[in-house]
Amino acid sequence: MIEIKNQLKLVPQLILTPQLKLTLKVLQLNILELNEYLLQEAQVNPFLEIEFRDLYSGRSQVENREDITLVDEFHWDEESLWERRVPSFSFEEGEDEIGSLIERTVGTEETLTQHLYWQLGFLELSPLQREIAGFIMGNLDDKGYLSVPVEELAIDINVLPEEVEKVRRLLQRLDPVGVASLDLRECLLVQLEFLGYKDSDLPYKLVAEHLSELVQNIETLSKKLDLPIADLQEAMEIIKNLEPFPARNFSSTKGLYIEPDLRFYKEEEEWKVEILNEKAPRVYLSPLYYKIIQNKRLLNNGKGKEFLKEKFKMAENLLKALDSRYSTLYKVGEAILKAQRDFLERGVSFLKPLTLKDLSQVTGLHESTISRVISHKYVDTPLGLYPLKFFFSTGYDTHKGESLSAVAIKNYIKEIVQTEDPKKPLSDSEIGSILSEKYGIKIARRTVTKYREELNIPSIRERRKKIS
Known part of the structure; x- marks a missing residue:
């Protein structure tokens, strides 16, 4: 017989306080999301007031404010926030607990703009070209097409149409x-060119010259174009496998203007x-x-007093959470800047290896906290706009230590392929030998092979097919 015993076991549990919950929420927001959130909170909390201001200078959100003392009739257990300055909330204590919470949260779906910015980080572009790329991405519609003419976009950003077209x-x-x-025709033709098809190949000709007719019965189309049905079927199968809407597999592209949260800049030889x-x-x-609080009739109303107490505490927690966000973001940005100074001065080939663990050891922040900080945030640099995740x-290790x-x-792989003999493209093994x-x-x-595919570089067979 199985003997059943009752045992008491103490299991440590982390209590998700309102302050911690709010701090985690604010920490993950980028500047545009934070802007929207603060405006919403100010509309529903009478204790909050907002105004647009200059660059954050590192000072507390509640500094430079006029200290106000509450009337004696309105006190609760917590010391009045208006009678003291709010100390900066720190992640240095209980960091593992906060990290374990973050690890259980679900990430946000990647947008097309974010995916494109990530790839641009691997390319050697001028600051102007990166700026043009940003404007183009800001004008993509839900299908992934450019929604304004190139000439109009060039006028808007005061550059030549040829410069916009080159980046496009x-x-x-x-x-x-x-x-x-x-449009759809150009989208499909670009994909066919990428796959190695020339303008003389049937799939290319069908899209370029007969796109609107492809919906017809294949036998009718065969007679009209005087082509064998088998050839048409093969070409049509290739066309069907193309993607007519490039943005299909990404979250909404609306409102995806990128606003950086950080800036790396050099002043008097110091970054x-x-x-x-x-x-x-x-x-x-x-x-x-404070006039509301002086209203004795309202204070004698239990519901009114509880409402004011709740809103006051929420305002206090929000200001602490904002202080935490700015100080943590600054600490992470400073550590990234110190680690990647060579990249900023010499280019992408000098980007150093950097992991969340490395930054955790430098900053004292939990790895998951850092992950939350860098998520969907961008930094403006002299080289252009980069997602913070790009630096990780x-x-x-090389033979030189x-x-x-x-x-x-x-970047080396991209350079090797760009300088290879087009008539004798290199295999992945040969590229590896050159790297060594x-x-x-x-x-x-x-x-x-993995890195080549991530760079969207065709295989040796596809590159060889392009010149045959």
């Missing part, structure tokens, strides 16, 4: 191939980090509402 052509060959096309917060309103406690990658990031290795001989990087062939 580059974007079209990123993943998903065909993005930023002007500095700045929190860009001019787009978010300054939030502080409204001095007008694994590394490989140096360490190179995966991003730097991808020229740069001292020992890397497996399957890793070369």
Whole structure:
């Protein structure tokens, strides 16, 4: 017989306090999301007042405010926030507990704009080209097509149409191939070109010259074009496998204007980090509402007093959460800047390996906290706009004792393919050999294949087919 025993076991549990819950929520918001959230909160909380302000200078959200003392009749257990300055909320204590909470949260679906910005980070572009790319991505519709004429976009940003078109052509060959096309025909043709088809090939000719007729019965189309049905079926099968809507597999592309949260800049030979917060309103406690508290009739009403107490506490928690967000974001930005200074001065080939664990050891923040901080946030640099996640990658040691990031290795692979003999394209094994001989990087062939595919570079067979 099985003997059943009752045992008491103490299991430590983390209580998700309102303050912690709000801090985690605010921490993950980018500047545009924060802006919307603060405006919403100010509309429903009489103790909050907002105004647009200049760049965040590192000072507390509640500094520079006029201290106000509440009347004696309105006190609760917590010390009045208006009688003291709110200390900055710190993650240094209980960091593991906060991290374990973050690890259980679900990430946000990637947008097309974010996916494109990530790929642009691997390309050697001028600041102007990155700016043009940003304007193009900001004008993509829900299908992934450019919604305004190139000439109109050029006028809006005061550049030549040829410059816009050059960047647009580059974007079209990123993943998903065909993005930023002007219409369905161009989108499909770009994909066929990428697959190695020429204008003399049947799939290409069908899309270029007979796209509107492809919906017809294949026998009718065969007679009209004087082509064998078998050839038409084969070509049609290729066309059916193309993607007519490049943005299909991404979350909504509406309202995806990218606003950086940070800026890396050089001043008198010294690199500095700045929190860009001019787009978010300054939030502080409204001095007008002390009059509400002086209303004895309202205070004698139990429901009214509880309402004011609840809203006051929510306002206090929000100001603490904002202080935490800015100080944590600054700390992470400063650590990234220090680690990736060579990249900012010398380019993508000098991006250093950097992991969440590395940054955790430097900042004292939990890895999951850092992950939350860098999620969907961007930094403005002299080289252009980059997602914070771009600066994180694994590394490989070279024969020279140096360490190179995966991003730097991808850049080398791109350069090797760009300079190869078009008539004799290199295999992944040959690319790996060049990496070893020229740069001292020992890397497996399957890793070369993985990085090549992530760079959207066709295989040796597809590259060879393009010139045949």
